[in-house]
Amino acid sequence: MNSTTVKKYTKEELLNLYNLPLEELLELSSHYMSNNVEFCSLINARNGKCSQNCKYCAQSSHYRTDIESYPLVSVEDVIKVAQEAKLNKVSRFAIVTSGKTPDEGRDFQIELDMIREINKIDGLTSCASIGILNEEQAKQLADAGLNRFHHNINTCRSYYPQVCTTHSWDERYNTCKLVKKYGMSLCCGVILGMGESIEQRVEMALELADIEPNSIPINILMPIPQTPFENYHDKIDEENILRTLAIFKIANPKSVLRFCGGRMKLSRDNQELALKTCVEGIMVGNYLTTIGSEPSEDIKMVEKLGKNLI
DSSP: OOOOOOOOHHHHHHHHHTTSSSHHHHHHHHHHHHHOEEEEEEEEEEEEOSSSSOOOOBTTTSSOOOOOOOOOOOOOHHHHHHHHHHHHOOEEEEEEOOSSSGGGGHHHHHHHHHHHHHHTTTTOOOEEOOOOOOHHHHHHHHHTTTOOEEEEOOSOOTTTTGSSSSOHHHHHHHHHEEEEEEEEHHEOOEEEEOOOOHHHHHHHHHHHHHOOEEEEEEEEOOOOOSSSTTTOOSSSSSSHHHHHHHHHHHOOOOOEEEOTGGGGGSSSHHHHHHHHTOOOEEEEEEESSOOOOOOOHHHHHHHTTEEEEE
């Protein structure tokens, strides 16, 4: 990054920036960019039958989606997928499980074993996304050597009740604080296009600036049939995705913005534009319940842009 001083923006200031001509806005966000791109990947280690009613999610037991549900996979399966990910130039590998908390599937101790095994693979860094934590769970994850915990706020506090009512935004926020308290790196991001306003996207940027995550994964809603958001295909367009990414980078210059689920809603040209001006990470391969692109294609894109893979 070219700046070591992080300016604290007001909502009004960020809204004014959001409405600049797009080229000018992206030029501003590019000032905070490195020339590096970091690849990460995941294994969907437990799928479906989640007790929460998040309106975007195919895994919720509240909706009759066609998703395949399965219990926690074996430690051996995690090791195999992690080793395959390493071949695709991935440097971070995450175990991801459905459910509100790690204990929802009564699998927490096995998940700790998975983390220890990932840490044994040379060149890979362990990540986990396993739900809302209590203090003891955060401590045990840190003791197991977990490098980074992923837990999205998903949207801003003011819009959260429109997305989920079985848990609160503050429960997610408190988990993020616990992760940092126990010395783990934090990955915390959002899902764009769930009906939020431009003002609420700016609120997300400010709330993330308060949380100070190391990585900000950017998901763009891919509407799932039979979920309440199944018809939300037109809630955000490509220009507003780029504007939001730029604002996130300006408000969070020390955080790595990371393309995750739904980035295929951006054209190839706009994905490249984002990687030039505001995005420094990519989750490669497929996602939890949606399809991504081939890692080889992402490698080619990064090489075309003259970026360094780290």
